[in-house]
Amino acid sequence: MVCRAGGNADQGTSVFTTGNWPASRALASYASNPERSRGRRHPEPRPRGRDEFQRDRDRIVHSTAFRRLVYKTQVFVNHEGDLFRTRLTHTLEVAQLARSIARGLGLHEDLVEAIALAHDLGHTPFGHAGQDALNACMRAHGGFEHNLQSLRVVDELEQRYPGFDGLNLSFESREGILKHCSRADAHGLTLREPDGPAARFLDGTRPSLEAQLANVADEMAYNAHDIDDGVRSGLLSMDSLIDVSVVRRHHAAVLHDHPGLAARRLLFEVLRRMLAEQVHDVIDSTATRLEELAPTSADAARQLPAAVGFSDQLAGEVAALKRVLMRELYRHPQVVETTDAAREVVRQLFAAYLGDPKQMPADYAARDNRHRAIADYIAGMTDRYATREYRRLTGREPFGAPTPAVT
Ligand code: MG
DSSP: OEEEOOOOTTOTTSSOOTTTSOOOOEEETTSOOGGGOOOBSSOOOOOSSSOHHHHHHHHHHTSHHHHHGGGSBSSSOGGGOSSSOBHHHHHHHHHHHHHHHHHHHTOOHHHHHHHHHHTTTTOOTTHHHHHHHHHHHTGGGTOOOHHHHHHHIIIIIOOOOSSOSSOOOBHHHHHHHOOOOOHHHHHHHHHHOTTSTTTHHHHTOOOOHHHHHHHHHHHHHHHHHHHHHHHHHTSSOHHHHTTSHHHHHHHHHHHHHSTTOOHHHHHHHHHHHHHHHHHHHHHHHHHHHHHHHOOSSHHHHHHSOOOOSOOHHHHHHHHHHHHHHIIIIITOHHHHHHHHHHHHHHHHHHHHHHHOGGGSOHHHHTOSOHHHHHHHHHHTOOHHHHHHHHHHHHOOOTTSSOOOOOO
16 A cells, blocks of 8 residues: 655645656655654744655755764774764765665655764764763763754754754654653653653654664664774774674675685675665565554554564674674774773863863853753764864873874
């Protein structure tokens, strides 16, 4: 059963008439439908020439926080090499994978893209090390968590519209952005917005299928690109990865098809086949689950068990791969050394702004909740801005002498 995506009804005399605008795509009955969106916190006229989820996607791309992703760490701190993923290139890879799978399943591509493009907006500089340090600084003041911060960015911190703070995204995009939330945080958020995106963490329902998909695509993207970056950096060896069945299988198949292929071409072909297998596996196993669960609408899917994901076999293999990446790459002494330095930068910046708020821009310095203002300010920094601020405020060099870039 399919229903049609809307979005053309309000175009009036716009140049975007149905005559020269692409026909609406067929959406599955369980897809999020912009015509039935739960709406925006601040009501707005319907968009012309695009639907509500396209408008969300476009607002995210034009936001300041989105541009900052280019100089934020994924795993390797930004100055370590020009070819490693940053939050921005990671984000684009997530969006690409998510769109491909959405098309295969009849889900709303623009919604899944909006969620993917926004999913890391709340990340601090220096990746998880930055978040851990900021969370420790905020322990007695409500903590810091990057998913909550992503929602704060799109709800409050972006200031570019005359009538409201934030980007005023639709409920469906906000629901996807709030991927995780503790019960304590969910209680706080639902006090302010009873039917908001945190309510599902209290009532035990699932997010939309598009939100579930963006989450799976995130995992697929970083598992693949962290192998690429890990090997490129010299910290991860193919020998350590070959123990993992999903790598071993494709490695053998590539060498069978291309005897003698070596080095980066071999690695890229293994990664390409791994990703293709995962895309097809998620499409096939999700389609099977959806056939069994038979949700008749996006809301019906929220009441059912999570449907988007790998087959049991591939889920097990991917989990094994993650364990190897954790052991060999994320906990590699050289990565840990850099992340320890990054934590120190965040701690020292926090202390410096707490001691002298005037070191921050006036609008942050003037806020009543000083700790949250500092957290928002630091979370918004790029790696290189945070590094510059650290130099300015402490006179010290955070990561020792700059290392030559690996290319
Ligand atoms: Mg991510």
